[in-house]
Amino acid sequence: MKYIDEFRQQDLAQTLEAAIKREVDPARQYQLMEFCGGHTHAIFRYGIQDLMPGNISFVHGPGCPVCVLPSGRISDAIGITLKHDLILCTYGDLLRVPAGNRKTLQRVKAEGADVRMVYSTQDVLGIARENPDREVVFFAIGFETTTPPTAVAIKQAQAEGLKNFSVFCNHVLTPAAIQNILESPEVREIGTLCIDGFFGPSHVSSVIGSRPYEFFAEEYQKPVVIAGFEPLDMMQSALMLVRQINEGRHEVENEYTRVVSREGNSKAQGMVAEVMELRRTFEWRGLGEVPYSALKIKQSYAEFDAEKRFELGDTRTPDIPGCECPNILRGVKKPTDCKLFGTLCTPDNPIGSCMVSSEGACAAYWSYGRFRN
Amino acid sequence: MKQRFPQRLNIRDGLVEMGHGSGGRTMAQLINELFFKHLDNELLGQGNDQAAFDVVGGRMVMSTDGHVISPLFFPGGDIGSLSVHGTINDVAMSGAQPLSLAAGFILEEGFPLVDLERIVISMAEAASLAGVPVSTGDTKVVERGNGDGVFITTTGIGMVPPGINISGHLAQPGDAILISGTLGDHGVAIMSSRENLEFETRIMSDSAALHGLVSDMVRSVPAIHCLRDPTRGGLATTLNELASQSGVGMSIYEDSIPFNDEVVAACELLGLDPLYIANEGKLVCICPSGDAQRLLEVMRAHPLGRQAAEIGRVIDDPLGFVTMETRFGGSRMVDWLAGEQLPRIC
Numbered sequence: 125m126k127y128i129d130e131f132r133q134q135d136l137a138q139t140l141e142a143a144i145k146r147e148v149d150p151a152r153q154y155q156l157m158e159f160c161g162g163h164t165h166a167i168f169r170y171g172i173q174d175l176m177p178g179n180i181s182f183v184h185g186p187g188c189p190v191c192v193l194p195s196g197r198i199s200d201a202i203g204i205t206l207k208h209d210l211i212l213c214t215y216g217d218l219l220r221v222p223a224g225n226r227k228t229l230q231r232v233k234a235e236g237a238d239v240r241m242v243y244s245t246q247d248v249l250g251i252a253r254e255n256p257d258r259e260v261v262f263f264a265i266g267f268e269t270t271t272p273p274t275a276v277a278i279k280q281a282q283a284e285g286l287k288n289f290s291v292f293c294n295h296v297l298t299p300a301a302i303q304n305i306l307e308s309p310e311v312r313e314i315g316t317l318c319i320d321g322f323f324g325p326s327h328v329s330s331v332i333g334s335r336p337y338e339f340f341a342e343e344y345q346k347p348v349v350i351a352g353f354e355p356l357d358m359m360q361s362a363l364m365l366v367r368q369i370n371e372g373r374h375e376v377e378n379e380y381t382r383v384v385s386r387e388g389n390s391k392a393q394g395m396v397a398e399v400m401e402l403r404r405t406f407e408w409r410g411l412g413e414v415p416y417s418a419l420k421i422k423q424s425y426a427e428f429d430a431e432k433r434f435e436l437g438d439t440r441t442p443d444i445p446g447c448e449c450p451n452i453l454r455g456v457k458k459p460t461d462c463k464l465f466g467t468l469c470t471p472d473n474p475i476g477s478c479m480v481s482s483e484g485a486c487a488a489y490w491s492y493g494r495f496r497n
Numbered sequence: 498m499k500q501r502f503p504q505r506l507n508i509r510d511g512l513v514e515m516g517h518g519s520g521g522r523t524m525a526q527l528i529n530e531l532f533f534k535h536l537d538n539e540l541l542g543q544g545n546d547q548a549a550f551d552v553v554g555g556r557m558v559m560s561t562d563g564h565v566i567s568p569l570f571f572p573g574g575d576i577g578s579l580s581v582h583g584t585i586n587d588v589a590m591s592g593a594q595p596l597s598l599a600a601g602f603i604l605e606e607g608f609p610l611v612d613l614e615r616i617v618i619s620m621a622e623a624a625s626l627a628g629v630p631v632s633t634g635d636t637k638v639v640e641r642g643n644g645d646g647v648f649i650t651t652t653g654i655g656m657v658p659p660g661i662n663i664s665g666h667l668a669q670p671g672d673a674i675l676i677s678g679t680l681g682d683h684g685v686a687i688m689s690s691r692e693n694l695e696f697e698t699r700i701m702s703d704s705a706a707l708h709g710l711v712s713d714m715v716r717s718v719p720a721i722h723c724l725r726d727p728t729r730g731g732l733a734t735t736l737n738e739l740a741s742q743s744g745v746g747m748s749i750y751e752d753s754i755p756f757n758d759e760v761v762a763a764c765e766l767l768g769l770d771p772l773y774i775a776n777e778g779k780l781v782c783i784c785p786s787g788d789a790q791r792l793l794e795v796m797r798a799h800p801l802g803r804q805a806a807e808i809g810r811v812i813d814d815p816l817g818f819v820t821m822e823t824r825f826g827g828s829r830m831v832d833w834l835a836g837e838q839l840p841r842i843c
Binding site: 125128132134137138141168169170171172173174175216243355470471472487490491492 | 758761762765767768822823824825826827828829830832833835
């Protein structure tokens, strides 16, 4: 398939494999964090670890949108769906993430709640138009990639005068999360987590550009290479990170130039800025409260804000005892370090969020990498 | 037995009504003028609640399969032909020649008779083409809202030729793993026609009866160890089932698995893995490696096996893992499907 096969060629992979092996310093370790779940997925799906020398290891980051959503937000979504008998729409794998009481959206759907999986915000608008007598709420999650379509839907709903449509906004921001990891005691003080460099997000960066990473590359002296999601992108980016580390550089480099520019997609950014604004703080599963790390709907669009329409947003549920998702999301622990991994927590019966999405580190370990151990 | 009714069944404007499941004259008319008319054969025409037929001694197999599919009509088939193919294939995967089918219909009140007739005609055509008659059946009607138009359960019986012993627990380390053609066509055809997910594709369901292909295969290589059709859950699920039944591992090569480009493209777009997508006209065959080449030639000579390929080997692994050498040069695990395959968000 054109534009896909070119980035999955084995002979080019072998060339890059040889180059990486030639250039790594055998005397040191290279710990590279891939922030995005899409990269985690690619590493396992294509078996990229097999092509790396033994002293390069991947540290899986918190960039899986369903994994970082605190369970209280899911409890809230379930709560309003049942209380107001409304239609709740959301993206695929969120349906399986357990809330605090281990209920999932899939479970309440089986019990009779009207929960619908959608592929785009346009589907939600369609459902709202077809059901004018019912409230339709879009349970919006995701990083900067999925935020512009939510903003577009809100603007469209306003233009059409759709009164029964609202958004439960849970969009979060990548740079704030990376900075939070770099500020964590494990990295700064205790030194239990050593990160030598970052694979920068691909789709997210197509929206926000490469510039937002420049601050912390400089401030924390860590190299960042924006990498595409195809396996050759990751190989090339690994080589670029190794070179930066060897040369003591800490710059933002862009491997994914066919999509990402320094400034990003200004039209999408403008759309989001018109409809949404920063939250002072937001709870992330694994990272806790992270200042200025998420977006909420602006007062001028308040009529489409489900948090205001249904008085939402304060449920806090504690993490599940024994579940290491918080540490796994920060890269401090590996899935196999968790006592629940593969015993009580499996993809068929996920307890922690990292086991739910195929982008989650635990699910990827289980589905693609278990045979290595 | 032809019953006469005062007025003909109005198929063009008629709907399934509760009376069509009442056991009375209305039901008799539906059965006579719709089911018997199209599925016509000697046994069915006798009008009994069962079909009786003579068999010669030997090993008999029986299989049953409930068919629930949305949408009922899809590119390359419909629930009618699917219900014939699905059960014929389940019978044939033992190496058997299917003899006869029974069909149970659960109809939802309000379902248009014109659509029901389309489905029954399609069943009749599939059964006739396969040479496997629908010899007995049953009809029930549920109230509107308690069904999804039409559910069809078919049961099939067949006879295994002497000297054939095929079962999911017989795979052995060193065996070759063969596949009869491209994967994922049925699942993608269904997805492309679902209401909330319309996209344009020329992909048609591969729904087909495989007993002719199987017959050629067992005649040429009676020592086949396992046959299975990779339906729901796709190739990945089928290989995991066989690995766990036989207590072996499997190693497959991504490069050798045949796919239609459009299936790969649709899966890329939707964030799905084609190894987990359903097929309705393909089979997986596990045989001694020395027989693989001869079997591939026989398969490729049959219209339903033209793109047959060897895709891997059975290996010794008490944990029963299925692993794949990726086209990229790495390796990964190919696990069971967990829950249903949901698209990734990012």
